[in-house]
Amino acid sequence: MEAVPYLAVxxxxxxxxxxxxxxxxxxxxxxxxxxxxxxMTEIQKGAKAFLKQEYTWVSGFVVVMAVLIALVIAPLGAxxxxxxxxxxxxxxxxxxTVATMANARTxxxxxxxxxxALPLAFRxxxxxxxxxxxxxxxxxxTCYILFVLGTGGEDAFExxxxxxxxxxxxxxxxxxxxxxxxxxxxxxxxxxxxxxAGIPEDDPRNPATIADNVGDNVGDVxxxxxxxxxxxxxxxxxxxxxxxxALSIDxxxxxxxxxxxxxxxxxxxxxxxMIASIIGSFTVRGGTSTDSSALxxxxxxxxxxxxxxxxxxTVGLAYWLFAGDDFEAPYGLAVSxxxxxxxxxxxGKTAEFYTSDHYGPVKKIANQxxxxxxxxxxxxxxxxxxxxxxxxxxxxxGVGVAYWGGQITxxxxxxxxxAIPVGFGGIYGIALxxxxxxxxxxxxxxxxAYGPIADNAGGIAEMAELDPSVREVTDALDSLGNTxxxxxxxxxxxxxxxxxxxxxxxxxxxxxxxxGELSLNVGEVxxxxxxxxxxxxxxxxxxLTIDAVGRAAQQMIxxxxxxxxxxxxxxxxxxxxxxxxxRCVAISTKASLREMVIPGSLAVVVPLVVGFIDVxxxxxxxxGALVTGFALAIxxxxxxxxxxxxxxxxxxxxxxxxxxxxxxxxxxGDTVGDPFKDTSGPAMNILIKVMTIVALVFASAFV
Numbered sequence: 001m002e003a004v005p006y007l008a009v010x011x012x013x014x015x016x017x018x019x020x021x022x023x024x025x026x027x028x029x030x031x032x033x034x035x036x037x038x039x040m041t042e043i044q045k046g047a048k049a050f051l052k053q054e055y056t057w058v059s060g061f062v063v064v065m066a067v068l069i070a071l072v073i074a075p076l077g078a079x080x081x082x083x084x085x086x087x088x089x090x091x092x093x094x095x096x097t098v099a100t101m102a103n104a105r106t107x108x109x110x111x112x113x114x115x116x117a118l119p120l121a122f123r124x125x126x127x128x129x130x131x132x133x134x135x136x137x138x139x140x141x142t143c144y145i146l147f148v149l150g151t152g153g154e155d156a157f158e159x160x161x162x163x164x165x166x167x168x169x170x171x172x173x174x175x176x177x178x179x180x181x182x183x184x185x186x187x188x189x190x191x192x193x194x195x196x197a198g199i200p201e202d203d204p205r206n207p208a209t210i211a212d213n214v215g216d217n218v219g220d221v222x223x224x225x226x227x228x229x230x231x232x233x234x235x236x237x238x239x240x241x242x243x244x245x246a247l248s249i250d251x252x253x254x255x256x257x258x259x260x261x262x263x264x265x266x267x268x269x270x271x272x273x274m275i276a277s278i279i280g281s282f283t284v285r286g287g288t289s290t291d292s293s294a295l296x297x298x299x300x301x302x303x304x305x306x307x308x309x310x311x312x313x314t315v316g317l318a319y320w321l322f323a324g325d326d327f328e329a330p331y332g333l334a335v336s337x338x339x340x341x342x343x344x345x346x347x348g349k350t351a352e353f354y355t356s357d358h359y360g361p362v363k364k365i366a367n368q369x370x371x372x373x374x375x376x377x378x379x380x381x382x383x384x385x386x387x388x389x390x391x392x393x394x395x396x397x398g399v400g401v402a403y404w405g406g407q408i409t410x411x412x413x414x415x416x417x418x419a420i421p422v423g424f425g426g427i428y429g430i431a432l433x434x435x436x437x438x439x440x441x442x443x444x445x446x447x448x449a450y451g452p453i454a455d456n457a458g459g460i461a462e463m464a465e466l467d468p469s470v471r472e473v474t475d476a477l478d479s480l481g482n483t484x485x486x487x488x489x490x491x492x493x494x495x496x497x498x499x500x501x502x503x504x505x506x507x508x509x510x511x512x513x514x515x516g517e518l519s520l521n522v523g524e525v526x527x528x529x530x531x532x533x534x535x536x537x538x539x540x541x542x543x544l545t546i547d548a549v550g551r552a553a554q555q556m557i558x559x560x561x562x563x564x565x566x567x568x569x570x571x572x573x574x575x576x577x578x579x580x581x582x583r584c585v586a587i588s589t590k591a592s593l594r595e596m597v598i599p600g601s602l603a604v605v606v607p608l609v610v611g612f613i614d615v616x617x618x619x620x621x622x623x624g625a626l627v628t629g630f631a632l633a634i635x636x637x638x639x640x641x642x643x644x645x646x647x648x649x650x651x652x653x654x655x656x657x658x659x660x661x662x663x664x665x666x667x668x669g670d671t672v673g674d675p676f677k678d679t680s681g682p683a684m685n686i687l688i689k690v691m692t693i694v695a696l697v698f699a700s701a702f703v
Contacts, residue, residue: 640677
């Protein structure tokens with residue numbers, strides 16, 4: 001049983017080996033002609049330059065946090081924190097590097113149709129997916145072996161929890177900084193290029209086109225990779241920390257042997273989920289049709305197989321670890337994991353329903369574009385809000401099933417051991433549900449990272465002025481990529497809510513362990529004040545990030561207008577006249593790095609300040625932020641995705657097609673939705689987890 005962490009290490013190494021294998025496959029593919037190679041290189045140079053500067057800025061924050069953790073918690077906690085930050089940044093950098101290699105190669109493969117292009121784009125994404133999952137699991141299991149099994153000190157679990165905080169720090173800044181970058185470029189390119197100049201998306205005449213394609217990689221690949229890194233690591237850490245802190249309040253009264261299966265089960269699920277993801281990744285094959293349903297089925301086959309294998313293996317793990325006198329009905333914990341997995345899948349399908357142009361909500365928004373931008377925007381807002389109600393219902397079902405599963409397995413354990421807190425089994429089950437949602441992270445991220453690669457492939461096809469048949473294939477791949485992104489965000493936001501709940505409960509137990517008491521009675525003024533602050537914080541965070549996109553986009557718009565105005569022949573497309581793309585890349589880089597500091601710091605500074613003032617107020621703050629942050633994240637991600645695909649639905653020839661008045665209205669809606677779905681929305685789930693894990697790591701210092 002205690003071999004599980006070592007098995008997790010082996011699974012992580014296997015995932016990294018698969019990433020290296022897929023990297024070789026991508027590298028061997030042809031990148032196309034000289035023009036395509038030039039465009040690919042420009043995108044890659046811009047993305048690498050941005051990440052280098054971003055990580056330089058963030059490293060200062062990491063150093064300050066590491067020193068604070070070393071002084072307040074433990075020196076080894078600083079080591080764990082830095083390891084989490086470095087691995088998270090490394091996963092993002094690796095994924096972004098390969099994605100910018102795969103874009104031109106996917107364009108070249110699209111000349112032969114989707115049968116060749118789709119698997120290549122997926123393998124490019126799979127390098128990211130299995131680097132993220134492999135590095136996250138490798139770092140976490142290594143920390144467990146070193147600090148829990150090795151040193152075994154009293155603060156061992158505080159130390160490994162800091163690993164999650166390190167990953168969360170990079171994720172937050174990467175999502176915010178990368179999101180501001182990509183949307184500033186995207187908004188500038190769309191509003192001036194499509195609406196004002198009347199030129200196609202990704203047209204080589206548009207000075208912001210290269211910056212837009214760079215943004216796809218720094219935001220949707222590197223940022224998303226760091227996001228899922230911390231989500232995956234956090235989902236495994238949540239039940240481990242919950243067990244450690246809950247069962248250490250009165251450790252002398254509890255049989256030490258009870259700890260082991262409860263601590264091992266999360267890593268065991270991660271182990272089988274990783275193996276299942278590896279198997280599933282080999283089943284993705286392309287077909288000859290550009291029909292989105294056929295492409296979707298081919299792309300999601302790997303995810304579905306991985307989920308099925310994980311489901312079966314989890315039942316076996318539950319009986320292996322919990323078949324004993326201390327535990328009843330071992331299948332209950334398997335039900336918790338499976339319930340989370342199914343609800344995560346259902347959240348993804350809900351996101352797909354509200355963001356895919358195959359279904360009513362997106363078609364309704366496209367129809368509303370007939371009467372202008374105002375009705376287009378109203379339609380997107382309505383679709384996003386309705387999707388929140390559906391997602392909340394699914395989360396409630398998932399929480400109920402997971403709680404019941406944990407209780408039926410661990411209820412007798414609590415009865416026999418009065419020192420175990422009331423309701424521990426149910427909360428443990430909820431924490432396991434979050435692992436269920438992210439157990440197949442390797443293949444889920446692979447499918448998500450496929451999207452930006454397909455998007456870049458379309459951009460290169462347009463800028464290289466290839467045959468329209470190539471753009472037809474890349475457009476089909478890109479349209480599917482928008483939906484896969486919404487599905488992955490559904491998994492990430494759902495797991496964020498459950499993980500944050502488990503971490504919140506761990507925080508309560510950590511306070512009790514330190515000799516304090518956490519009251520969540522809203523009748524107490526401190527708790528109520530914290531609750532109100534927490535409820536408002538996600539809105540402030542969203543406002544800051546949207547304003548940041550607006551300010552950066554304003555600079556981009558002025559620059560694109562200036563170039564069209566001052567460079568003779570640029571707008572007309574005269575031969576030999578090229579835009580100054582480097583200037584636009586520099587504007588996005590400078591603006592995004594400057595603008596990410598305040599919202600990124602907010603998530604760490606606010607809980608620290610409130611916690612040192614009053615721990616009850618901090619408890620209220622975390623509760624308020626969890627509820628409103630979850631709802632706001634779903635709303636923004638799905639509304640933005642719906643606007644985006646409504647625009648693409650019109651561009652496919654409906655409601656007058658490209659250049660029509662409905663198309664111009666849809667472009668405005670898409671522009672509003674861009675920071676919703678790619679900046680503020682995705683960062684929201686990180687916000688609620690960062691605040692909770694900061695509270696957990698520093699819990700002993702607040703008492």
